[in-house]
Amino acid sequence: MNWETLFKMQRDLDHYILKQHQLKNEQIVEKKVLALLVEIGELANETRCFKYWSVKAPSPKDVMAEEYVDGIHFILSLGLVIGIEDYHGEIEEPSEETTELFLRVFEAIHQLNKERSKQAFNQLFYVYLQLGKNLGFTQGDIKSAYIEKNKVNFERQNQGY
Numbered sequence: 001m002n003w004e005t006l007f008k009m010q011r012d013l014d015h016y017i018l019k020q021h022q023l024k025n026e027q028i029v030e031k032k033v034l035a036l037l038v039e040i041g042e043l044a045n046e047t048r049c050f051k052y053w054s055v056k057a058p059s060p061k062d063v064m065a066e067e068y069v070d071g072i073h074f075i076l077s078l079g080l081v082i083g084i085e086d087y088h089g090e091i092e093e094p095s096e097e098t099t100e101l102f103l104r105v106f107e108a109i110h111q112l113n114k115e116r117s118k119q120a121f122n123q124l125f126y127v128y129l130q131l132g133k134n135l136g137f138t139q140g141d142i143k144s145a146y147i148e149k150n151k152v153n154f155e156r157q158n159q160g161y
C-alpha cells in the first residue's frame, strides 16, 4: 500500500483548514491528539465491542469505515506535524481481540504525544492498521474510504462547518 499519496492529501487538507481558521500547527497539536482519542472512542462505540451488557449488532461496515478513516486523518496529520511523510511497515495478523487492540491504540497515542518520535508514530500506525484488519477492512477499503472522507472534509470547510 502506498501511504505517501494519503499523507500528501492530508497535508493539503490540513493546510486548507489552518488557513481557513488562521491557525498555526504549534497551536493545535494537543487538540489534534484529543480529536484522535475522541474519534477512536466513536469508532469503538460503532463496533460495540466492549458493550458486554448489550446484544445489539455493530453498525454497518460503511459507518465503521467512516469512523475508522477519521482516525487515519488525525494519525497522518500528527505524523506530518512531526515530519513524517510516509509509512512502510508490514502488518501481521492481529492476535489480540478488538477491545485489546483499542486499548493498545489509546496507549500508542499517549506515547506519541509524549515522545513525538518516528518510532512512536510507526507503533501507532502499526497497531491502528492491525485494528483495521481486525474490523475487516482491507488496505484498499481504507484507502477508498479515506479519499471519500477527505473530499467531504474539504467540502465542509467551504460550507462554514
Ligand SMILES: O=c1ccn([C@H]2C[C@H](O)[C@@H](COP(=O)(O)O)O2)c(=O)[nH]1
Pocket (backbone or CB within 6 Å): 013, 014, 017, 069, 070, 071, 073, 074, 077, 149, 153
Ligand atoms: O486539522 C484537521 C482537522 C480535521 N480533520 C478531519 C479529520 C476527520 O476526518 C474530520 C473530523 O470531523 P468531525 O469529527 O467534526 O466530523 O476532520 C483533518 O483532517 N485535519
